[in-house]
Amino acid sequence: MASVTVTGSLTIDELRLYPADAKMTTNTYDPLVGITSQCDPANRVAYYEYDGIGRLKVLRDMDGNVLRVHDYQYKN
Secondary structure (H helix, E strand, O other), X not given: OOOOOOOOOOOOOOOOOOOOOOOOOEEEEEOOOEEEEEEOOOXXXXXXXXOOOOOXXXXXXXXXXXXXXXXXXOOO
């Protein structure tokens, strides 16, 4: 059995412990809206932005660059 000790006076935002050959994806959520960020196995982070009624609007990478924009159009 292995053990891990974390010391110091800083606040930890995220601590990921997993076997060396494992692949892990972590997500954050906004209740009643959806996923707000995702960190993939390569430690790349994507941020999700929603409009006022909870629809996905913009997907950004960890540098703030826009990866995808959703524009909702309705027909009569």
